Amino acid sequence: MKYRHPERDQIRVDEVLSALGHPVRLAAVRVLAGGGEHNCTSVLTEIGVPAKSTMTHHWRVLRDSGVIIQEPSGRENLLTLRRDDLDARYPGLLDAVLAGARTDEAGS
Amino acid sequence: MKYRHPERDQIRVDEVLSALGHPVRLAAVRVLAGGGEHNCTSVLTEIGVPAKSTMTHHWRVLRDSGVIIQEPSGRENLLTLRRDDLDARYPGLLDAVLAGARTDEAGS
Numbered sequence: 001m002k003y004r005h006p007e008r009d010q011i012r013v014d015e016v017l018s019a020l021g022h023p024v025r026l027a028a029v030r031v032l033a034g035g036g037e038h039n040c041t042s043v044l045t046e047i048g049v050p051a052k053s054t055m056t057h058h059w060r061v062l063r064d065s066g067v068i069i070q071e072p073s074g075r076e077n078l079l080t081l082r083r084d085d086l087d088a089r090y091p092g093l094l095d096a097v098l099a100g101a102r103t104d105e106a107g108s
Numbered sequence: 109m110k111y112r113h114p115e116r117d118q119i120r121v122d123e124v125l126s127a128l129g130h131p132v133r134l135a136a137v138r139v140l141a142g143g144g145e146h147n148c149t150s151v152l153t154e155i156g157v158p159a160k161s162t163m164t165h166h167w168r169v170l171r172d173s174g175v176i177i178q179e180p181s182g183r184e185n186l187l188t189l190r191r192d193d194l195d196a197r198y199p200g201l202l203d204a205v206l207a208g209a210r211t212d213e214a215g216s
Binding site: 009012013014015016017018019020021022023026089090091092093095096097099100101103104107 | 117203208
């Protein structure tokens with residue numbers, strides 16, 4: 001199954017913020033931002049907690065908002081953070097969000 | 109009626125992103141970021157559209173997430189963007205969001 005993704009100039013900041021504004025999705029994006037090749041299972045393993053079925057919704061929100069690319073690869077889905085697209089369209093936003101997540105983590 | 113607001117160190121980035129990740133709330137924050145003294149009515153007048161009753165929910169989300177201060181003043185509620193708190197806790201985030209909103213506006 002091939003997924004649809006918005007083009008860079010179709011991305012909207014309110015949709016990006018809404019997608020990132022959920023603890024599970026933000027945790028998943030932090031894993032992807034950490035580098036390395038990831039699929040749904042490997043991200044789930046790192047963040048723990050939600051069931052695979054719950055994540056289907058979260059992956060769609062992240063995909064539809066332009067935050068990640070999700071592409072089939074064998075029996076799994078490869079996941080990639082669209083860092084270049086986000087940095088080009090909204091300079092500094094993703095880095096500020098990731099730094100903010102670290103601030104919260106350090107303080108809690 | 110006096111409202112409760114989180115302290116600076118109680119603010120969480122996912123809640124801020126979720127609060128900003130709605131077109132009406134983002135529009136309201138942009139009005140507040142533009143400076144000047146604002147109350148609920150004056151922001152509504154600038155952004156148009158939603159009924160005052162709908163905005164009660166949006167103000168609460170912005171207040172609870174630490175994005176705005178809402179304080180009674182006579183028969184109105186004064187609204188203030190917590191720029192100092194947000195800039196101190198999440199450097200660059202608010203500016204990147206506001207710039208992003210301008211990017212979207214220019215492109216659409």
